[in-house]
Amino acid sequence: MNYLSLGYYLIVAVAFLIYYVLPLRHRWIALLAASIAFYCFADFKGLPALGWMILFSFLSAPRIKDSRPALTAALLFSILPYWFHLGSQVIGMSLPGIFLPLGLSYISLQIIAYLSDCYSGKTEPETNLLQYILFIAFFPQVVQGPIPRYGALAPQLKEGHALEEENVIRGFLRILCGLFLKFVISDRAAIPVNTFYAEAGVYTVFAAWIAVSAYLIQLYTDFLACVLLSQGVSLLFGIRLGDNFNHPFTSESTAEFWHRWHISLSSFLRDYVYYPLGGSRKGTVRKYLNIIAVFVVSALWHGVSLTFLAWGLLTAIYQIVGAMTFALREKLYALLKIPAVIKKRIRQTITAALIVYSAILFRSYGFRNVIQHTKSLFAFHALPKEEGLFIGMSGYDWIVCLLALAVFVIIQHINQKRDLEQEFLQKKWGIRYAVYLCFIVVILLLGTYGFGYDARAFIYGDF
Amino acid sequence: MNTRGNKNLILHILTVLVTAVVLAFLMGEVTRPKFYNDNYWPLDVTYESFYEMEKDTVDVLFLGSSHAISAFSPQELYDATGIRSFNLGSEEQSLLISYYWLKEALRFQHPKAVVLDTIVCFPLTETPYNCSEPSIRKSLDPMKWSSVKLEAVSAIHRLDAEQTFASYVFPVIRYHSRWRDLVPNDFRLWPSQRTDLKGYAVLSEDYNEEDYKPLTDTNAQPSVMHGLMRQYLEQITKLCKDNEIQLILVNTPYTECSAPIHAAVQVYAREQELTYIDYNEASVYETLDFDFAHDMADAGHANTSGAAKLTAHIAKVLVESGIQPIRDNQYENSRAYCLRQIKNANLYRIRDYDTYMHSFDRNDYLIFVTGSGEAEAALLGLQETGPFAAVYEEGTPAVYPNDHSAIDWKQNVRYSLHSEEKSGSIRVYDLTYERTGEGLQIVLLDKEKGYVIDHSIFDSEGSRIQ
Numbered sequence: 001m002n003y004l005s006l007g008y009y010l011i012v013a014v015a016f017l018i019y020y021v022l023p024l025r026h027r028w029i030a031l032l033a034a035s036i037a038f039y040c041f042a043d044f045k046g047l048p049a050l051g052w053m054i055l056f057s058f059l060s061a062p063r064i065k066d067s068r069p070a071l072t073a074a075l076l077f078s079i080l081p082y083w084f085h086l087g088s089q090v091i092g093m094s095l096p097g098i099f100l101p102l103g104l105s106y107i108s109l110q111i112i113a114y115l116s117d118c119y120s121g122k123t124e125p126e127t128n129l130l131q132y133i134l135f136i137a138f139f140p141q142v143v144q145g146p147i148p149r150y151g152a153l154a155p156q157l158k159e160g161h162a163l164e165e166e167n168v169i170r171g172f173l174r175i176l177c178g179l180f181l182k183f184v185i186s187d188r189a190a191i192p193v194n195t196f197y198a199e200a201g202v203y204t205v206f207a208a209w210i211a212v213s214a215y216l217i218q219l220y221t222d223f224l225a226c227v228l229l230s231q232g233v234s235l236l237f238g239i240r241l242g243d244n245f246n247h248p249f250t251s252e253s254t255a256e257f258w259h260r261w262h263i264s265l266s267s268f269l270r271d272y273v274y275y276p277l278g279g280s281r282k283g284t285v286r287k288y289l290n291i292i293a294v295f296v297v298s299a300l301w302h303g304v305s306l307t308f309l310a311w312g313l314l315t316a317i318y319q320i321v322g323a324m325t326f327a328l329r330e331k332l333y334a335l336l337k338i339p340a341v342i343k344k345r346i347r348q349t350i351t352a353a354l355i356v357y358s359a360i361l362f363r364s365y366g367f368r369n370v371i372q373h374t375k376s377l378f379a380f381h382a383l384p385k386e387e388g389l390f391i392g393m394s395g396y397d398w399i400v401c402l403l404a405l406a407v408f409v410i411i412q413h414i415n416q417k418r419d420l421e422q423e424f425l426q427k428k429w430g431i432r433y434a435v436y437l438c439f440i441v442v443i444l445l446l447g448t449y450g451f452g453y454d455a456r457a458f459i460y461g462d463f
Numbered sequence: 464m465n466t467r468g469n470k471n472l473i474l475h476i477l478t479v480l481v482t483a484v485v486l487a488f489l490m491g492e493v494t495r496p497k498f499y500n501d502n503y504w505p506l507d508v509t510y511e512s513f514y515e516m517e518k519d520t521v522d523v524l525f526l527g528s529s530h531a532i533s534a535f536s537p538q539e540l541y542d543a544t545g546i547r548s549f550n551l552g553s554e555e556q557s558l559l560i561s562y563y564w565l566k567e568a569l570r571f572q573h574p575k576a577v578v579l580d581t582i583v584c585f586p587l588t589e590t591p592y593n594c595s596e597p598s599i600r601k602s603l604d605p606m607k608w609s610s611v612k613l614e615a616v617s618a619i620h621r622l623d624a625e626q627t628f629a630s631y632v633f634p635v636i637r638y639h640s641r642w643r644d645l646v647p648n649d650f651r652l653w654p655s656q657r658t659d660l661k662g663y664a665v666l667s668e669d670y671n672e673e674d675y676k677p678l679t680d681t682n683a684q685p686s687v688m689h690g691l692m693r694q695y696l697e698q699i700t701k702l703c704k705d706n707e708i709q710l711i712l713v714n715t716p717y718t719e720c721s722a723p724i725h726a727a728v729q730v731y732a733r734e735q736e737l738t739y740i741d742y743n744e745a746s747v748y749e750t751l752d753f754d755f756a757h758d759m760a761d762a763g764h765a766n767t768s769g770a771a772k773l774t775a776h777i778a779k780v781l782v783e784s785g786i787q788p789i790r791d792n793q794y795e796n797s798r799a800y801c802l803r804q805i806k807n808a809n810l811y812r813i814r815d816y817d818t819y820m821h822s823f824d825r826n827d828y829l830i831f832v833t834g835s836g837e838a839e840a841a842l843l844g845l846q847e848t849g850p851f852a853a854v855y856e857e858g859t860p861a862v863y864p865n866d867h868s869a870i871d872w873k874q875n876v877r878y879s880l881h882s883e884e885k886s887g888s889i890r891v892y893d894l895t896y897e898r899t900g901e902g903l904q905i906v907l908l909d910k911e912k913g914y915v916i917d918h919s920i921f922d923s924e925g926s927r928i929q
Binding site for chain 1: 468469472475476478479482483486487490494625629630635636637639640642643
C-alpha cells in the first residue's frame with residue numbers, strides 16, 4: 001500500500017467518516033486508527049522496529065532536559081534501526097525488512113527534532129503514548145514527510161476540527177494536483193531519464209541535457225506530488241502541514257535554492273546541525289566548514305555512497321564559491337551595466353544549470369557512470385552519435401509531458417502573485433466540479449501507471 | 464459548519480465521486496480495445512452474440528484455443544445435422560478461462576455436450592495461467608459481471624497480482640494508454656458490426672508445407688500436464704458431470720503434436736471415462752481425407768476446407784451421442800451470412816480472372832483496381848491504353864488515369880490508387896497493397912463487413928499470380 005493505491009484512499013475515506021462522527025475531543029483516535037491501519041498494510045514487518053523507536057523516544061523525552069549525555073543516549077537508542085541501516089550501507093550488507101520500517105529516514109529526523117526540542121526546553125515532552133504514536137506515525141506524512149516539528153503538528157492532531165468546506169475543497173484539490181504531477185509529469189519524465197542513465201554515451205549533447213534536466217523535473221514533480229498528497233489528505237481533517245517547496249527554480253543562487261527545496265529537511269539541518277555547530281557566528285572558515293558538514297549529513301541521509309557524498313561536497317562547494325565570489329560578480333554585473341531583469345535571469349539560469357549538473361551525481365551509480373554522463377553533456381560530435389532524440393519516449397508522450405509541464409509552470413508562476421487556491425474556493429460549485437472532473441479525466445487517461453497498452457501484444461500471433 | 468452545511472458538503476462530495484465513477488466507466492469502455500469483425504479472431508462480437516442467443520438453445524459448446532475456433536463451425540454443424548452449437552473458444556484460451564466461460568454459459572444455456580480443445584493442457588508460456596495477459600483480458604473483459612466473473616477475476620488476481628480487481632471494474636486502469644490508438648469504433652458504446660458465425664473464425668490461405676506427419680506411436684510415455692491446467696481440466700470435468708454434460712476432449716491437427724502429449728490426454732480421458740479424439744492420431748487423421756498442406760491455413764489452424772472436414776467428423780460423433788436435431792431460426796437466418804464469409808475466404812483459391820469476378824455480387828463489394836496497360840484493361844472490358852486505376856461502386860467502374868484518392872462517404876472508406884506500368888498500389892484505410900510488376904491488381908472490400916477481404920493480382924492472360 002502506498003499513497004497512490006486505492007486501498008490507501010479507502011482508509012482515508014473511512015477515517016474521514018469516523019473522524020467527523022466522533023466528538024471533537026476524541027477525533028484524534030480516528031487518525032490514530034487510520035495511521036495504524038495504514039502502517040499495518042504498508043509495512044507490517046516494520047512494526048516492531050517502529051514500535052521500538054516510538055517507545056524509546058517517548059520514554060526518553062522526559063529524562064533528557066538539559067542533560068547532554070541523556071540526549072546522546074536517547075538519540076543513539078531511539079533511532080537504532082537507522083544506525084543499523086547506515087552501518088549496513090557502509091559495509092554493503094542488506095538488512096531484512098524487520099529492521100527497516102517504512103519511512104525510517106523521515107521518522108528518525110522527526111524523533112531527533114523532537115528529542116532535541118525536549119532537551120532544549122522548546123517543547124514539553126508528550127505524556128500520552130497514544131498521541132505520541134499518532135505524532136510519529138501520522139499516516140499522510142510518515143513515508144515522505146514533510147518532516148514535522150512537534151510544536152507545529154501535535155496540537156493540530158490532538159485538538160479535533162469541525163468539518164469545514166474550505167478544508168475539504170483545498171484538500172481534494174491538492175490531492176488531484178498531486179496525482180496529476182505524479183502520474184502525468186513525473187512518471188513520464190522518468191522514461192527518458194531511465195533510458196539515458198541506462199546507456200551512457202550514446203546520446204547527443206542536446207539529448208543528454210534534456211535527459212538530465214528531465215531528472216530534475218521528475219524529482220521535483222514527484223516530491224512535490226507527495227507533499228501535495230500529504231497536505232491534501234491532512235487538510236481533509238483540518239490539519240495543515242507545512243510547504244516543502246517554494247518555487248525552487250526561481251532561485252538566483254544555490255544557497256537560495258536550498259532554502260526553497262525540501263524546506264523541512266533544510267530547516268532541520270539548519271536548526272539541528274548548522275546552528276549547533278556554530279552557524280556563521282564563528283568566522284568565515286568555520287561557517288564554510290559548517291556548510292560542508294551540513295551537506296555531508298544531507299548526503300549521507302539520502303544514502304551512503306561515494307556519489308552521494310560527492311554530491312553533498314559539490315553542493316557545499318557551490319555555496320562556498322558562490323559566497324566567496326558574490327562581491328566580485330556583483331561588480332562585474334555593474335561594470336557591464338546589465339539590467340536587473342537580465343541579471344536575475346542569468347543568475348537563475350546558472351543556478352539551474354549547476355543544480356542540474358549536480359543531479360548527475362545524485363542519480364548515477366558509481367563514478368564511472370558520472371564520468372560517462374558528464375562526457376555526454378559536453379562531447380560535441382559532428383554527427384549525432386545515436387538518433388535517440390526522443391530518448392526512449394514516444395512523440396505522443398513528449399507532447400503530453402511538455403504540455404502538462406507548461407500548465408504546471410504557468411500555474412506556479414501565477415500562484416507567485418495570486419492565491420489561486422483562495423480564488424478557486426470562491427468559484428461556484430459548477431466550476432469546481434468541472435475542474436475536478438478535468439483533473440480526473442486527465443489523470444486516468446494520460447497518467448503513466450499500470451500496464452502500458454501495446455497493440456502488438458493484443459494482436460494475435462501464435463495460437 | 465452547521466448540519467445543513469455538512470449535508471450540502473457531503474452531497475457535493477458524493478456528486479463528484481459518483482460522476483468520477485461514471486466517467487471512469489465510460490472511459491474504460493472507450494479505451495478498451497474491441498475485437499469485432501475487423502479481426503480474424505473476433506472476440507467481443509462472439510461473446511456479445513452468445514449473450515443474445517435465446518436461453519436453452521445451445522446444445523453443444525466448443526471451448527479452447529484458436530485451434531478450436533478455426534476448426535469447428537457451428538453453422539456447418541447445424542446445416543449437416545441440425546445440432547445447435549456455439550464456439551466459445553478464444554485465442555490462447557487457458558483452461559481457467561474455459562472453465563469460467565463454461566460456468567458463465569451454464570447461466571443461460573444447458574448444453575448436452577462440451578467439446579474441449581486440449582492443447583493448453585501442456586506448458587505453453589511462462590505465465591501461471593499458461594497464456595498471455597492480453598489473452599486473459601480479451602476473453603474476460605466481455606464477460607458480464609456476475610458471481611462467475613467475480614470468481615474468475617479473483618482467481619486471476621491470486622495468480623497474478625498485477626491484474627488487479629480494480630482494473631477489471633474500471634478497464635480504463637488497464638487500457639488508459641490506448642488513448643493514442645483510438646479509432647472511431649471505440650466511441651460507439653454498442654457494437655457497430657455483428658457476426659452470425661457463432662464464434663467460428665474463418666481462415667483463408669493454404670499452409671503449403673509438407674512437414675506434417677500424423678502420430679503412429681501409441682505407446683509413448685505420457686507428458687506431464689501443466690499443474691494449473693490439470694486442476695482446471697478436473698474442474699471442467701466435474702462441472703460437466705454435475706450438469707450431466709458429455710465432455711469430449713479433442714486435439715486438432717497441428718505440427719507440434721507429439722505422442723507423449725497424446726498419451727497424457729488419453730490417460731486422463733480413460734481415467735475419467737471421457738471421449739478423446741486426437742485428430743493427429745493416424746487412425747483418425749486418415750479417415751478425414753485431410754490434406755494438411757491445403758486444409759490448414761498455418762501450422763496449427765484449419766482453413767475453411769479443413770474446418771469443414773473437422774466439423775463433419777465431430778458432427779458424426781455428436782449425432783452418435785444422441786443429441787437431437789432441432790430447427791432453429793437463429794441458425795436458419797445466419798446461413799446466408801456464414802456462406803458469404805466462407806465464400807469470401809475462399810476467393811484466394813480462384814485462379815482464373817473470369818471465374819473470380821463472377822463468383823461474387825459486385826454490388827456487395829467496393830472493388831479497387833490498378834492495371835498496368837491495355838491487356839489488363841481488356842480483362843475488365845475497358846479500353847485504356849496505359850496504366851489506369853478504377854473503382855467499382857454499385858457494380859460499375861469509374862476509371863482514372865494513374866492516380867486517384869478519395870473518400871467513399873457511404874462506406875466511410877478513405878482510399879488511394881496509384882498505377883504505373885511496372886508497379887502499382889492500392890491503399891485502403893491504413894493498409895497499402897502493392898503490385899510489383901505488370902498485371903491487374905484487385906482489392907475487394909466487403910461493404911457489409913467494412914474491411915478488405917481479398918487482394919489479388921492477375922496477369923494479362925487472366926491467371927492469378929498472387
